[in-house]
Amino acid sequence: MLSTDILIVGAGLAGLAAASSLKHRGYDTLVIDKSRKIGGRLASKRIGRAQFDYGAQFMTAREPLFLSLMDECESRGLLKQWFSSRQGDKQIHPRWCGISAMTDIAEYLASSLQLRPGYQMAAIKRASNSWSAHICSGEIIKAQAVVLTQPVPQILDLLKDSGITLPVNIARRLTGIKYEKCLAVLATLNDRSKIGPPGGVKFTNGPISWLADNYLKGISQVPAVTIHGAPHFSEDHWHSDRQESGGLLVEAAKSLIGAGISEFHVHGWRYAKPVRVDQDRYLVISLMPPLILAGDAFGGPRVEGAAMSGWRAAAALEHMLRP
Ligand SMILES: Cc1cc2nc3c(=O)[nH]c(=O)nc-3n(C[C@H](O)[C@H](O)[C@H](O)COP(=O)(O)OP(=O)(O)OC[C@H]3O[C@@H](n4cnc5c(N)ncnc54)[C@H](O)[C@@H]3O)c2cc1C
Structure with missing residues (x-):
């Protein structure tokens, strides 16, 4: 049986940001994703000699933390400013994109992390002061804490399949996210x-x-x-x-x-x-053992929002584990 301090479900920007921040804070982290590729909705595909970004097209940065990640990636030659403004566009924020594809930033964040692509979580079960994550292949991963970053309807399905009943106010908040x-x-x-x-x-x-x-x-x-x-x-x-x-x-x-x-x-x-996001940047489902939700449904409907949500969830989790 695999075991880790913190299991992060989803290798999109929210999951990767949460995992790298938690690793930096000294926790053993493991990121799983049902897909064989990392990046989630930062998706790129090669067909013959043609290369496509077919999910997110560019990133904008308004928050200093995300801006510093853009600057860091740009100075490492991973990102470039694709354009700054279009005709008639009042916003002049730079639009960043990967040098080879939008997945470049995901690959950069993932490079120092423990990752298991092709691992689809089927259910999560509470075991006294920890969680047991059941993977579709039959494997079980034990973790002190879990961060879920899938799109919210998929999280709701997972929690239902796991027999976890949410308080009415939380269920209402989550079902309202469309x-x-x-x-x-x-x-x-x-x-x-x-x-x-x-x-x-x-x-x-x-x-x-x-x-x-x-x-x-x-x-x-x-x-x-x-x-x-x-x-x-x-x-x-x-x-x-x-x-x-x-x-x-x-x-x-x-x-x-x-x-x-x-x-x-x-x-x-x-x-x-x-189209409708939650009022908070992350959502705590269980304090002990910790179970937190993050992703663009909490931080805002963009790559930046997803990363901000992951980072905020990581800080909250540290507070819960080391009060
Ligand atoms: C077509 C399109 C265009 C967009 N354009 C832009 C844009 O130009 N600029 C911008 O900023 N944003 C854009 N976005 C939005 C942006 O892509 C998202 O806000 C952001 O990437 C979401 O990141 P996330 O980590 O929250 O979720 P995701 O990237 O969706 O990551 C969730 C991950 O969870 C995994 N997963 C799901 N279920 C399971 C399971 N049971 N077990 C294990 N893993 C699981 C998924 O495979 C996925 O990798 C666009 C999105 C799309 C689809």
């Missing part, structure tokens, strides 16, 4: 696109919410675009044939792309971004 869906198209082009610099276009109307040229962004060796379906389009087409829905998005983007599409793949994000 997410929008996103259908993402990863399209390889047979020529350079017509999209102008910096290579990212945001839409407020129509079926598309975002169009990015991964070649202009500097991550793909060959012309390749990411198209994000708008929330209403993604919701309406969620149960339709994925290639057909992707085809509609490709058709809608065709004149903007201005080059032929050689192939495209579609990915569905069921929990893309929380």
Whole structure:
């Protein structure tokens, strides 16, 4: 049986930020993720010579702690400022992206951590002053404390499957957290696109919410675009044939792309971004043994919010373990 001081479920930015902070505070930590890749919704994929960011497209930083992580990664040559402002955009915050892909920052945080990709948590059971985490493969991990960072509906399913009943006020808070869906198209082009610099276009109307040229962004060796379906389009087409829905998005983007599409793949994000977030940056479910929830549903619906939530949860956990 594996054992650790603190088990972190989810290798997205919230889980990785929590784990690196807790490791820094002297705790033995273990991060598990059901996926074989790390980064969660910071997702990148290579198809042939084309490279795509198909989850988060860039990061903004408003909080000093997250800003210092951006600066640190930039000075290490892992991140760059993709662009600072678009025409008509009043905000001038830099938009950072990974030099090779958005997962660069996740890989950097994960490099000093103990990680088990491909480990899906099935249930969590209380065992006197510790937790036993049951992994789908049948393995059990014992931990003094657990941090859960999956999207909230997945956390609620896990707690239900574990027989953990939440107080009514907490259950109400958590069931009130809703997410929008996103259908993402990863399209390889047979020529350079017509999209102008910096290579990212945001839409407020129509079926598309975002169009990015991964070649202009500097991550793909060959012309390749990411198209994000708008929330209403993604919701309406969620149960339709994925290639057909992707085809509609490709058709809608065709004149903007201005080059032929050689192939495209579609990915569905069921929990893309929380539309309603919790009032707090983390949520304590149990004080002893500690069980804490973190993630973008608590810190704000962005990469920065996820990291801030992970860091705050880590500080709270230390306080609980060493009062
Ligand atoms: C299409 C899209 C575009 C976006 N664009 C932007 C953007 O441009 N800028 C921005 O700042 N943000 C953007 N976001 C939001 C941003 O990606 C998220 O806010 C952030 O990455 C969330 O991080 P997290 O750690 O909270 O959750 P996640 O990254 O979702 O991490 C949770 C992890 O838990 C794992 N997991 C789930 N269940 C289990 C289980 N049972 N056992 C083990 N592991 C499990 C998952 O595999 C996942 O890796 C976008 C998101 C999407 C989907």
